[in-house]
Amino acid sequence: MKIERVQGTVSLRRTIESGTEEQRQAVKRIIDDVRNNGDGALKKYTEMFDGISLDTFAVTQEEIEEAYWLVDENMVHIIREAAQNIREYHERQRMTSWFMTRDDGTILGQKVTPLDAVGLYVPGGTAAYPSSVLMNVIPAQVAGVKRIVIVSPPNERGTLPAAVLVAACELGVQEIYKVGGAQAIAALAYGTETIEPVDKIFGPGNIYVALAKREVFGQVDIDMIAGPSEIVVLADETAKPNEIAADLLSQAEHDERAVSILVTPSLQLALKVEEEVEKQLATLPRKEIAQKAMNEYGVIYVTDTMKQAIDVVNELAPEHLEVMTAEPFEILSDIRHAGAIFLGPYSSEPVGDYFAGTNHVLPTNGTARFSSGLTVEAFMKKSSIIFYSQQAWQQHAAKIAAFARLEGLEAHARAVEERLKRGDK
Ligand SMILES: NC(=O)c1ccc[n+]([C@@H]2O[C@H](COP(=O)([O-])OP(=O)(O)OC[C@H]3O[C@@H](n4cnc5c(N)ncnc54)[C@H](O)[C@@H]3O)[C@@H](O)[C@H]2O)c1
Ligand SMILES: N[C@H](CO)Cc1c[nH]c[nH+]1
Numbered sequence: 001m002k003i004e005r006v007q008g009t010v011s012l013r014r015t016i017e018s019g020t021e022e023q024r025q026a027v028k029r030i031i032d033d034v035r036n037n038g039d040g041a042l043k044k045y046t047e048m049f050d051g052i053s054l055d056t057f058a059v060t061q062e063e064i065e066e067a068y069w070l071v072d073e074n075m076v077h078i079i080r081e082a083a084q085n086i087r088e089y090h091e092r093q094r095m096t097s098w099f100m101t102r103d104d105g106t107i108l109g110q111k112v113t114p115l116d117a118v119g120l121y122v123p124g125g126t127a128a129y130p131s132s133v134l135m136n137v138i139p140a141q142v143a144g145v146k147r148i149v150i151v152s153p154p155n156e157r158g159t160l161p162a163a164v165l166v167a168a169c170e171l172g173v174q175e176i177y178k179v180g181g182a183q184a185i186a187a188l189a190y191g192t193e194t195i196e197p198v199d200k201i202f203g204p205g206n207i208y209v210a211l212a213k214r215e216v217f218g219q220v221d222i223d224m225i226a227g228p229s230e231i232v233v234l235a236d237e238t239a240k241p242n243e244i245a246a247d248l249l250s251q252a253e254h255d256e257r258a259v260s261i262l263v264t265p266s267l268q269l270a271l272k273v274e275e276e277v278e279k280q281l282a283t284l285p286r287k288e289i290a291q292k293a294m295n296e297y298g299v300i301y302v303t304d305t306m307k308q309a310i311d312v313v314n315e316l317a318p319e320h321l322e323v324m325t326a327e328p329f330e331i332l333s334d335i336r337h338a339g340a341i342f343l344g345p346y347s348s349e350p351v352g353d354y355f356a357g358t359n360h361v362l363p364t365n366g367t368a369r370f371s372s373g374l375t376v377e378a379f380m381k382k383s384s385i386i387f388y389s390q391q392a393w394q395q396h397a398a399k400i401a402a403f404a405r406l407e408g409l410e411a412h413a414r415a416v417e418e419r420l421k422r423g424d425k
């Protein structure tokens, strides 16, 4: 981890991965193949990339039952408690339809409707996170989405990680398919004999998944293209170096490209955290990943003042921000850009990843400047409602027609004036 005195501006904006030309072409071919050949293409790519031959893709009841044998009972209870917390928080985000009226009898409104069907991609490999199943499925359920489909690549045993199946089953998800990569995204977007298409696709994945999501956008909606995890800790001399180091490493272990940054006006704290990071790294099971991330993207920015430190945080606009200062709530009002803000010494980032109830799908790559984490709203859409009364039409028709003619749109003007033929008084 390097220590730098802040000079000029700092940024987390990195080039968003767009893959190689070869990868982009491969993804296009896979998507076309799935559109044309449906399940046959899914079977072919599952054999090719996941090394397993499947006759059917749907997860069976027997697989779910086996999963419950494999997951510790205490863990099932923890998953249930986390799910309750996440549901309680997301219930607060529920949106309702509303109406307004004017004296001339106009009624305007906004009708909120849940999406009919959504697909959640759960990445395979060692990074299969049951917590991400909770974070995506629960807001969809709170929104009222009827059909929730999970897709994920099969492992060498031809099934999915037990904890993912248990998390899905705990939430009552009934449609789970063992298919991954670009072929899974194509199946969700265009449908196959087995998989009905959905309206919106959520969830992270490798470069093939990310490119496929971009490719099918328009046919369906997508959530976002998530980048590697980021944590920024804003701390003063009251913070404990060992706790800061542990929190920085919690995100570094996600990915070699994860970003872990400490911003502080205290050089003394900076030096102690640097030492602690080295010490704690040595005993981490995912040491190699975390070490690479810390070497490449780990920084401690030392500022002259706390005000300057807060400015740096706002420039960074991180996915996760921890405020570990004497009075964290006082600093909160000055924080403008961060996906999630963790306040005080006990709110370490994993509290939000798993349990507190807030969502862990958050904007990365500096996009917290203009976007938010996953909410119930992402699973809903809004229709405007317009009722114009006779009185409102009489009062405003001429103005509307004039506006239409300003734009050279005569048919628009005549549509409003056509009502004159009614001869209403
Ligand atoms: N941001 C987050 O919250 C988050 C969470 C978990 C995982 N992730 C990311 O998800 C990714 C997981 O990657 P993964 O590969 O283990 O699982 P994955 O499920 O994303 O991808 C596996 C699939 O990739 C496809 N594939 C592999 N090689 C291919 C090739 N040469 N051509 C075409 N398709 C190919 C296969 O279909 C395979 O099923 C990582 O990049 C990780 O950082 C992100
Ligand atoms: N911190 C990750 C998002 O940036 C989410 C996660 C899942 N499991 C553990 N962490």
Ligand SMILES: [Zn+2]
Binding pocket: 229, 250, 251, 254, 350, 353
């Ligand atoms: Zn995490």
